[in-house]
Amino acid sequence: MNEKTIPYKIYLEESEMPKAWYNVRADMKTKPAPLLNPGTLKPMKAEELSPVFCDELVAQELDNDTAYFTIPEEIIAYYKTFRPSPVMRAYHLEKALGTPAKIYYKFEGNNTSGSHKLNSALAQAYYAKKQGLKGVTTETGAGQWGTALSMACAYFDLDCKVYMVKVSYEQKPFRREVMRTYGASVTPSPSDTTQIGRKILADHPGTTGSLGCAISEAVEMAVTSEGYRYVLGSVLNQVLLHQSIIGLEAKQALEKYGITPDIIIGCAGGGSNLGGLIAPFMGEKLRGEKDYRIIAVEPASCPSLTRGKYAYDFCDTGMVTPLAKMYTLGSDFIPSANHAGGLRYHGMSSILSQLYADGLMEATSVEQTAVFDAAEQFARTEGILPAPESAHAIRTAVDEALQCKTKGEEKTILFGLTGTGYFDMVAYEKYHNGEMSDIIPTDEELAASFAKLPNVE
Amino acid sequence: MNEKTIPYKIYLEESEMPKAWYNVRADMKTKPAPLLNPGTLKPMKAEELSPVFCDELVAQELDNDTAYFTIPEEIIAYYKTFRPSPVMRAYHLEKALGTPAKIYYKFEGNNTSGSHKLNSALAQAYYAKKQGLKGVTTETGAGQWGTALSMACAYFDLDCKVYMVKVSYEQKPFRREVMRTYGASVTPSPSDTTQIGRKILADHPGTTGSLGCAISEAVEMAVTSEGYRYVLGSVLNQVLLHQSIIGLEAKQALEKYGITPDIIIGCAGGGSNLGGLIAPFMGEKLRGEKDYRIIAVEPASCPSLTRGKYAYDFCDTGMVTPLAKMYTLGSDFIPSANHAGGLRYHGMSSILSQLYADGLMEATSVEQTAVFDAAEQFARTEGILPAPESAHAIRTAVDEALQCKTKGEEKTILFGLTGTGYFDMVAYEKYHNGEMSDIIPTDEELAASFAKLPNVE
Numbered sequence: 049m050n051e052k053t054i055p056y057k058i059y060l061e062e063s064e065m066p067k068a069w070y071n072v073r074a075d076m077k078t079k080p081a082p083l084l085n086p087g088t089l090k091p092m093k094a095e096e097l098s099p100v101f102c103d104e105l106v107a108q109e110l111d112n113d114t115a116y117f118t119i120p121e122e123i124i125a126y127y128k129t130f131r132p133s134p135v136m137r138a139y140h141l142e143k144a145l146g147t148p149a150k151i152y153y154k155f156e157g158n159n160t161s162g163s164h165k166l167n168s169a170l171a172q173a174y175y176a177k178k179q180g181l182k183g184v185t186t187e188t189g190a191g192q193w194g195t196a197l198s199m200a201c202a203y204f205d206l207d208c209k210v211y212m213v214k215v216s217y218e219q220k221p222f223r224r225e226v227m228r229t230y231g232a233s234v235t236p237s238p239s240d241t242t243q244i245g246r247k248i249l250a251d252h253p254g255t256t257g258s259l260g261c262a263i264s265e266a267v268e269m270a271v272t273s274e275g276y277r278y279v280l281g282s283v284l285n286q287v288l289l290h291q292s293i294i295g296l297e298a299k300q301a302l303e304k305y306g307i308t309p310d311i312i313i314g315c316a317g318g319g320s321n322l323g324g325l326i327a328p329f330m331g332e333k334l335r336g337e338k339d340y341r342i343i344a345v346e347p348a349s350c351p352s353l354t355r356g357k358y359a360y361d362f363c364d365t366g367m368v369t370p371l372a373k374m375y376t377l378g379s380d381f382i383p384s385a386n387h388a389g390g391l392r393y394h395g396m397s398s399i400l401s402q403l404y405a406d407g408l409m410e411a412t413s414v415e416q417t418a419v420f421d422a423a424e425q426f427a428r429t430e431g432i433l434p435a436p437e438s439a440h441a442i443r444t445a446v447d448e449a450l451q452c453k454t455k456g457e458e459k460t461i462l463f464g465l466t467g468t469g470y471f472d473m474v475a476y477e478k479y480h481n482g483e484m485s486d487i488i489p490t491d492e493e494l495a496a497s498f499a500k501l502p503n504v505e
Numbered sequence: 506m507n508e509k510t511i512p513y514k515i516y517l518e519e520s521e522m523p524k525a526w527y528n529v530r531a532d533m534k535t536k537p538a539p540l541l542n543p544g545t546l547k548p549m550k551a552e553e554l555s556p557v558f559c560d561e562l563v564a565q566e567l568d569n570d571t572a573y574f575t576i577p578e579e580i581i582a583y584y585k586t587f588r589p590s591p592v593m594r595a596y597h598l599e600k601a602l603g604t605p606a607k608i609y610y611k612f613e614g615n616n617t618s619g620s621h622k623l624n625s626a627l628a629q630a631y632y633a634k635k636q637g638l639k640g641v642t643t644e645t646g647a648g649q650w651g652t653a654l655s656m657a658c659a660y661f662d663l664d665c666k667v668y669m670v671k672v673s674y675e676q677k678p679f680r681r682e683v684m685r686t687y688g689a690s691v692t693p694s695p696s697d698t699t700q701i702g703r704k705i706l707a708d709h710p711g712t713t714g715s716l717g718c719a720i721s722e723a724v725e726m727a728v729t730s731e732g733y734r735y736v737l738g739s740v741l742n743q744v745l746l747h748q749s750i751i752g753l754e755a756k757q758a759l760e761k762y763g764i765t766p767d768i769i770i771g772c773a774g775g776g777s778n779l780g781g782l783i784a785p786f787m788g789e790k791l792r793g794e795k796d797y798r799i800i801a802v803e804p805a806s807c808p809s810l811t812r813g814k815y816a817y818d819f820c821d822t823g824m825v826t827p828l829a830k831m832y833t834l835g836s837d838f839i840p841s842a843n844h845a846g847g848l849r850y851h852g853m854s855s856i857l858s859q860l861y862a863d864g865l866m867e868a869t870s871v872e873q874t875a876v877f878d879a880a881e882q883f884a885r886t887e888g889i890l891p892a893p894e895s896a897h898a899i900r901t902a903v904d905e906a907l908q909c910k911t912k913g914e915e916k917t918i919l920f921g922l923t924g925t926g927y928f929d930m931v932a933y934e935k936y937h938n939g940e941m942s943d944i945i946p947t948d949e950e951l952a953a954s955f956a957k958l959p960n961v962e
Contacts, residue, residue, distance in 0.1 A: 222930035
């Protein structure tokens, strides 16, 4: 097809939107390792998970075989307010780089949550409503996931209780107010609304909280409240399933113009965006139909794939969750405080961990000043101000495009632009003021963290 | 056409994008009154305006006859990164209201500037670059216009000097950092970079600045710096010309589905959005081809159309600009400090003022708690968190839709959703905390302000 006919933004018609999520596990020869009960070390059963998660989500979580899950009409009706999201051609960035590479990005930031998180939030809220529940609980750090969930709960008329790490609640009031606009109740954590919160407050009166503590409070509130369940925005198999809509739309949009990517790049924290973006491409690769280079990009300050251990570990710092087999830095690993972007999770989705272990994808890590360099170049050429998380993928996409320039290769690159950075201007300010630095964990620090991993084979 | 085939989002193809801006003045029987030189009270000539504005923009400003101005290819190439913008069907809001009315909105918020301002910023930056200038200067209050201009200048590689009202510079650092990301220099005003700034600092050492002062500094910097011109984001004829792309796209998108609006609603501060949205519809009305109800919505705290005088007045509080004939509250009118949204301008675009004076459009004013009620209802149903400015239009659209419900009328409503409220969470917080109130100017206050109008017939 003539190059000139490829628009800046490729949109699918609403009628072309995917009707089903794709479950990449169905095509994996080695399935991701099951969640284990930390007491018995036996695989978790549905009945053990159902006090915490909705029944249908538990079923999705445990299903390694069904390739497609029909997206309910009620979810599609809301998806249509912000989906299909565009695949954009980075013409202006390509020109600035002087690269022969063709760069495309799937942009998930054009909704008020500012990221792809809304895709799974809607699904999780829908199933909670369908089960007749009153509400859901969750935790949030900076607030991206909490915002997405509060939007979803407003739409499905479901109560939404968000435990927000106290320091974020106080210092980042804007996301909190977005959540309140959608009717969520936002509680600074630790709080006196839970037993664990009261205990922490008694033991550490001046604490500003942590994500681990907020998770513990959210889970406790869910399991002790009639008609509530807990929901989570990343890491879980069910979340990657819902996020497959990113990749399904991207693949279909590119195919409309006869475009096949050579390289697919996504940032990776818990893996929700990357897992969603690559799903249908990985499916082809697993079935031996096509080959792609797939690159996970993580921060050098939180390098679970590139420097972590592939082992069973707790999913939370409080060590109350089931054990998951994943690339992990240890469940109490905390990235340097100077790390500005998200992607702070100590582990990686079990699905992506298995794919990486099987050599089906690559991983790389990037330092944060280089990430913000790329973010600024992208903003000035393409217009969109990226989220720091997304800018990790931009960094690697730019590096690959510059390699193409050196080698004179016309490769086609697709990366995931997961969101916008409007609520991250404090980090940008640090960058503008030259106050940003790169601190990466030492081998000794990681070794000490690995020594604390639970001993499970 | 079958109702069911109308999508949630109507997009034009890039190939269908308007190729020319539409100048509604060409179809006006009574042309808008000319700008006057405040010294001679004679109409301003091009040579008087060219030290301040680029030559092509001066030509556009003064041209009451040319109906279409071709949009340069260079501008279209950037427009394509965020345009065409969608016309959205508010299915979820309609359902929540239980109205038989069909509600559409043209959404201009999906770009990093967060509003329609980028449409004119790109045009103004392009003409400055084409004239071989080094840069442009402007003022900004909360920062929406400054952000749009800094994006445009980054793209056209033009220096961008923004004078930001000092209190906003200090208390609203996020927009400032967005501008810096795009390479703009942002100076808190008053500053020591201009004569007027130094004088104000000497006379009022602790001042936190004002928009009037920032305008004076930006104009002084432009006229005293080699290769610089001043640019403005609203009110001017040229700005309404560029913003006509909003209405042109909206009209074309609706026509693809055979939809004709009965009522067209837009918020109005200086008039840039409303003038752009209604332009082609008003053209049909002026040419007697069709009729539409067109409603300008302004804040009750700054009611220039509904309670102002149609008279010659200064465009700025510093009284250094030419005189414009417009509905005005007086050039030193300042809305109550409790007014949270934008739309704080004391006057109204001369084009819109003349159209209103000729009975071609209606105007209404709304109070701010009612505006935020509508904003929140819209966010919860349609997902998008609206800018407080845009929420004025939502308020009136909802009121009209509820009237349709009462009367059982299936009217089609189109309103302009000019932008998103991500940087306005302080106002939303006030609303959530019940700290928002409605203060409107008294008749005595307005009479005192009118008494100071320049005496020009």
